[in-house]
Amino acid sequence: MKKVFCLAFLAAAIPVFAAEENLALNKAVTASSTEKAKVEPNLAVDGNPKTRWSSRFDDPQWFLVDLGGVKKVGKVVILWEKAYAKRYKIQLSTDQKHWKDAVVKNDGKGGKETLTFPQQEARYVRFAGDGRASWNGYSFWEFQIFEK
Numbered sequence: 576m577k578k579v580f581c582l583a584f585l586a587a588a589i590p591v592f593a594a595e596e597n598l599a600l601n602k603a604v605t606a607s608s609t610e611k612a613k614v615e616p617n618l619a620v621d622g623n624p625k626t627r628w629s630s631r632f633d634d635p636q637w638f639l640v641d642l643g644g645v646k647k648v649g650k651v652v653i654l655w656e657k658a659y660a661k662r663y664k665i666q667l668s669t670d671q672k673h674w675k676d677a678v679v680k681n682d683g684k685g686g687k688e689t690l691t692f693p694q695q696e697a698r699y700v701r702f703a704g705d706g707r708a709s710w711n712g713y714s715f716w717e718f719q720i721f722e723k
């Protein structure tokens with residue numbers, strides 16, 4: 576009886592939170608480069624706003640999240656350190672071979688950027704930067720992925 580109640584509660588509660596869940600949190604990430612120790616890629620998906628990833632100071636660079644399985648994806652939020660991108664793409668793939676551009680940005684402003692796009696299935700979500708805003712590299716405090 577108690578078990579049935581718990582399951583009913585979970586079934587009712589989960590849809591409310593599902594849309595807000597950061598799918599990137601603590602997932603496997605790789606990047607084209609890392610500037611130095613203690614700014615590794617995983618630090619941009621650790622949920623801590625005081626740790627970050629930073630790339631080498633040249634173009635192009637990429638940052639790739641593996642969601643661990645195919646998910647519905649409709650929004651990416653980037654919390655930029657001062658080393659932001661003016662020109663970049665967010666690309667999606669289910670197999671890491673075929674990529675689709677979900678976002679093409681030519682006027683990035685840094686800060687907190689919220690990027691929404693038509694929801695689609697993806698396992699791999701890639702940031703591809705080829706236009707740095709300064710002589711620094713690309714640096715995220717957090718790179719977040721949402722269903723919508």
Ligand SMILES: [Ca+2]
Pocket residue numbers: 618619620621622623624625626627716717
């Ligand atoms: Ca962080």
